[in-house]
Amino acid sequence: MHPALGIDHGDARIGIAATDPVGILAHPVETIDVRKVEPIERIAAICEKRGIKALVLGLPLRMDGSEGDAAEKIRGFAKKLQARLPDLPLEFVDESFSTISAAEKLHEAGRNARKQKAVIDQAAAVEILNRWLEAQG
Numbered sequence: 001m002h003p004a005l006g007i008d009h010g011d012a013r014i015g016i017a018a019t020d021p022v023g024i025l026a027h028p029v030e031t032i033d034v035r036k037v038e039p040i041e042r043i044a045a046i047c048e049k050r051g052i053k054a055l056v057l058g059l060p061l062r063m064d065g066s067e068g069d070a071a072e073k074i075r076g077f078a079k080k081l082q083a084r085l086p087d088l089p090l091e092f093v094d095e096s097f098s099t100i101s102a103a104e105k106l107h108e109a110g111r112n113a114r115k116q117k118a119v120i121d122q123a124a125a126v127e128i129l130n131r132w133l134e135a136q137g
Contacts, residue, residue, distance in 0.1 A: 001136065002053035005029075005046065006129030008095065008121055009058065009074055014039050015121030017129045018050055026129035028122030040084050047085060055081065055088050058095025058128040065094075093132045101127050 001023030008015035014032040019025060029046065032039050046052070057078055060070040067075075074092075082090055103120050 003051055004054040004056055004129060004132065005043070005050070005052045006125040006132065007043065007055065007057045008124040008128055009077055010121060013118065013121045014043075015118075015123070015125035016043070016046060017122060017125035018046070018052065019129060019133070021051065023053075024133070026126045026133060028119070028126055031118035031121045040080055043081065044084050047088065052088065055085065055090040056129055056132040057081070057090060057092055058124070059092040061094050061096055063096075091132060093128050093135070095124070095128050 001019075003021050003023050004019045006015075006017035006026060008017075012034060014034060016029040016032065017026050018029050020027070032042050043055075047055075057074060059067070059074050062068055078090055078092070082088075101124075103123075105123065
């Protein structure tokens, strides 16, 4: 295994998670506010700093497994990301319910979800990365 970056893409914020250097455990890294920071460059900087070897991007699928407008938007973002980081393989993971699952886990941990939007984005990125890690199993 190797270090990977999990990305939960949203219109306002992008949650980022990363594995440890060996690529076993996922942990939250940061939330990028796309109104204040250019997300592709910020992700590139994080990848360089952490020696990332793979990108894992959450892809929102419909209940029937098909792709809609949201998935199309993510694929467009993925193309820009790949153009900027051509040496890093990029994989998609179904992100269905990752934000809901993350919010539930934070709630169980005693955090108020409404006040924790940035934390939820990072936790959703952790969920996405964990799903990918399980698939690598």
